[in-house]
Amino acid sequence: MNKKIQPPLGLVDHNNLKTGEEILSTINYEMFPDEKNLLIKKGNYLVISTDFYSKMKKKRRLTQSEYPLTALPWIINQIENGFFKKKDEGGFSNFERSITAEFSEETIGINMMVHCCAENTPGLNIWNGNRKSYISNNTPQKWDIPHYMLKNSLLEELKKIADKYS
Template identity: 25%
Template sequence: MKKFAEIDSINIKKNPFVVGSAVNPNKPEYTIYLLIKDDYLFIVDCGYFTNKRTKVSKWLTYQLEMPKAGLPWIVNTIENKFFKLSHEGGLPKDVYHYAEVVDGEKLMIDRPMFLGTRENPEPGYEIHTNSRKEGRTPKSLNFTDSFLFEHGLFDLFKDVAQKIESGEFS
């Protein structure tokens, strides 16, 4: 499996592979960037963190890498497995995760109920790249429902997924 260096968070806005971004409404100092390079998609969470105790600031970056076909799979899975009832092809009652191999890598989505902030917990979705691990734990990112559906992240996912499927990023 191809390994990738961490994306440079300081210069990410100038990165020629960025195809979209969305500011996290729960943490406005953090932005999610989507990058496509060759056959891979990167979902990158970048933010400028200031330690409240020490007042020291630094850039923090976390990224998921997957085959670019993973983004259409994410959109399709949320719309057709999580949004639909079981008799419509959705997940069975009491099942809150779905995994599949996409272009040779195992991806999974689950539905945690307590994301967001301590003051305002809310449900959301967590995307795992089970084939790529940090230690023994699969790499993952989670997104609240409000970030996805009220603040445009899912629309960005859908737009970029459609462009991937139409061959725009080949």
């Protein structure tokens, strides 16, 4: 695993996009109705940007996770053909719970989750081990996605983005 920490891309202001920043889609998490989650293209990166109310800071804040766009086809393939298929269909075994790969000197990983965003809600955690969280200032940056959201439409949306930009 590459340990070099990449410099931050800089937070995307949802209401004041800069040159090279493009909103691709909105993601609605029913368990977090007060959050605004956007998929954004920023340079050669897919950014998952979240505007949320911080109970600790008592104000609205931004955070985001960043993935090289070149990793998106791999992420989609691992979800679709690894995590979502049974072993006899070519998918991962019940013992395979995570996978990693390198893209643009960044280690991208996907982990299975039993409690993703809510108790007993299966999902995936997609992470970038070479970028620090904008909140905790620790690695990795993470994006949690319940299975049902991927199956309902998000995976198809990610495929369209991959086809357009990868």
